[in-house]
Amino acid sequence: MDYINFDANAGHTLLSSVRSFLADFDGAARNPSSVHRGGQAARVLIEEARDRVSTLLRLPPSYRVVFTSGATEANNLAFYLATCGHAAGTILTTAVEHPCVLASADHAAGHGFQIRSLTVQRNGTLTPLPQDIGSELRFASLMLANNETGHCFPVEALARAIRSKAPHCVLHSDVVAALGKMAIAPAELRLDMATISGHKVGALTGVGALIVDTTRVQCRSLLRGGPQELRWRAGTENVLGIASLGVAAKEIHERQDEIMKRLSRQRRMVLQMLEELLPDTIVHHAANGAIDSTISVRVTGCPADDLVVAADTRGLHISSGAACASGKPESSHVLRGMGFDDTHASETIRISLELFMDDSVVERGMEILAECVATMRGAQ
Amino acid sequence: MSPAQDASNGAKVVVAMSGGVDSSVAALLLHEQGYEIIGVSMQVWDYRQHGGCDSRATCCAPSDFMDARQVAARVGVPYYVFDFEELFRHEVIDRFVESYHAGVTPNPCVDCNNRVKFLALRERARRMGFYSVATGHYAQIERSEAGWHLKRGQDGEKDQSYFLYGLRQEELPHTLFPVGGMTKAQVRELAREFGLKTAEKPESQDVCFVSGSVGEFVTRIGGRKSQGGAIVNSQGEILGSHEGIQNFTVGQRRGLGVSGTAEPLYVLAIDRTSNKVTVGVRSELERESFSVQELNWVSPALATAGGPQEPIEVVAQLRYRNPGVRATVRTCADGSAEVRFLNEWTPVTPGQACVFYDKSNTEVLGGGRILSHPVGSGLQWGHRQGLGRTACS
């Protein structure tokens, strides 16, 4: 079916390189742990993917890419690696992280860790690092860009500040939303760990990775089992998923500049069209900048849940925030955390563009959006 | 806007999908007929939080949504879940609980249709450009020179027009009951033929949100302690005691907890002030007339006239699945209607819907809610032997 995807932060269309890789895949039985040539071929696919992800993220040799089932597992693993074997300590995070980070923090709190949370102001500014943060800080998990608003956070500066106060603190960032939209180098950001997800960048769903500085983090597996992933992650590898992530990483790496230029232009286009077609919308701009692909906007008087359906019936995929697994809409913890009320949050939609979209498609998507808003307002 | 009854005018229709076979087939038929449709399930009650019927064959529980979703995909139409929990709580559950506390037996399906499905859902769909609502109800809509007519479903066993008397003339052109002209057997057959997974799904129960006893539900959700009281006969003699009036319905026979009488006993009246439940033999349930309020007149002529100004002969149906009885009805100055049985009578349960059909017993003329007894007057009211007066005379 033909549709326009303005919901790439929930799920990105498979990149063309990934699609042709899958089309060419021979379907042979493959377990990378097998000794025979079938196993060898699978092993090659995985190691090639690891190299490609390392190249995209400019990882120094001490960093390892640990493939997981997705970002949720990677974030869980990050918490596990940072807290396991420690009786207590402080964990620093933000109020606008993905639920898998917030839930991991809650879990750690239940095991004696103290959780401190940086809040975000309406303009996207993170509250400063608390003065009293000291060496008891065990772990910090601070996302690079928020998946709902696109707002970027000054992770490198925070990492430096934290390092100076708590040299042993393990630093982690969920860079899922930022990946592909800008060049990211976790080591240069002073991070010990970083999380990525496949289906947000045009690879298959069900694959992700935790990037780990093996000199700073001790090896452990969250799952008990075999010695796969050099004992960082037990269980037979998701060969095809991992390979697809490698293929996507390669394409993004080769075309990063082109992507960034296009997205920056398309962001201006979207903002301009919002101003022309829907002048009474309120864009959630960010003081500290945002990833170009993502624009969070309040369409006053239009319940976002309805707008999403109206748009879908016209072939535009868009969402009211993060994808909702329960099917039951709940107002966004991100927007509420930023101090917006429930009405504001319930009228906010997220436009998240794909990495490779023609300008004409973006334009058409914006027109459909405006048509939907006009229909909804006309009916009131 | 042109009526939705004709697919050729490009009508966009929202199909309320409960996850049952009837609405599944409704979606299938409309899609086949060329309508542009979306399937929608209404999230009305948090079964996980409140307990309820998730484990049973019902409707509108999470597992039913999974069925509806799969059927929609099979049929090839988009599917969404709309959240109406707050509204449902307010318009259906609260009224349900309040009614029982008042000694009145509510009809939540009527409330859900009138206030949620054919109002809130319609409104929401309209904003998205979908101007018509379809459901899997067994009822039929026809057009004549005079206007629009709501009729009983083809399958006499399944007919659900009783719950739909709240539909208004202006809504009928934008309402579709695709299975109304079919029998249940035909509906299942069609579902089977198209491989819909709901084909063999059992019927849902009437009150979708209650599992277990109504009395227990009302006490739990209402958050009030239930107050016991006396069970008395029409002479006022105490026959026993009960644990709360919410456990009773006028006309109810079973579960009264009174034994040792020769003839079976029925609930005759429920008095919320004294908490007394009056019981008696079946003949004591007999009424000559009663009043109906919150009326809606569906048929074109009566809708225009605001109801019959002079008594007209109708078939009055006082309960779902009960055969109707011949009666006359006329409206009163205060907006209520007076109903008089012509020869046969049937128990009159305050709070329940009374639906008027034409003499041939096929078309819904209108309906309303049976007025509760004036507080404390119990048996005197409208009773043939008791010389009681009806609300308007």
Ligand SMILES: Cc1ncc(COP(=O)(O)O)c(C=O)c1O
């Ligand atoms: C920022 C962020 N982190 C984590 C996740 C979870 O990713 P996954 O579905 O791969 O577990 C998401 C997905 O929505 C995300 O946007």
